[in-house]
Amino acid sequence: MQPLGCILLFEVMKRDIFQAIADPTRRAIIALIALQAMTPNAIAEHFDTSRQAVSKHLRILAECELVKQEYKGREIYYSAGDRKMKEIDEWLDRKFGADTSN
Amino acid sequence: MQPLGCILLFEVMKRDIFQAIADPTRRAIIALIALQAMTPNAIAEHFDTSRQAVSKHLRILAECELVKQEYKGREIYYSAGDRKMKEIDEWLDRKFGADTSN
């Protein structure tokens, strides 16, 4: 059996970026703060879950560097960052960029 | 199961494509059959899991139309298809296409 090393590159990160965006709520959070930076409390008001649940989602997104944190006093403004998103894009291109069948 | 559940079966069975590619093994399978169409048995030989586990992964990928099936006698050749991959690409572009900061 072959190791397929290039694929396992993603595994070295403490958190799998593909698993981070697998959750619909986390994708909705990204979509929300992509428009405007928001605090966890403000984000939680847009969802049907508790503020703590949103906080856990933000923690996972932050571990993957999918969101940026900006401290202002006792508030933390979260905004979206695209650097890691490009990694997903690159993976897609590597697997399907040249294939135009189907 | 509710009486009306069967009506919504088609939508309920719809699997999240982001969750389909969240699993590292499934991404490795995609990478493998992107190079060459293979049977489940041949695919399983490349991994440390049982053939049935690979079969379950292939089923999930097929539900998302991430793989194509070609029947040849009693064998089934799986190959990668890029149509659904474009959905992920579109989502990334929609959220981060214009943002070049970070």
Place this chain on the structure above:
DNA sequence: AACTCATGAAACCGTTCGGTTGCACTTGAC
């Protein structure tokens, strides 16, 4: 200092996920 607000962290709980095991079905060969 005392208090409130904004936030994160830990403990717990039900659900889902990924894996194995065993079984059933179909195809091709004898």
Place this chain on the structure above:
DNA sequence: GTCAAGTGCAACCGAACGGTTTCATGAGTT
């Protein structure tokens, strides 16, 4: 027809996940 090969499906199990509840910490306010 009989048998082996290729494959999918259902049941079960341990681990991980997403949510809530509770508590701890730090910044701003009085």
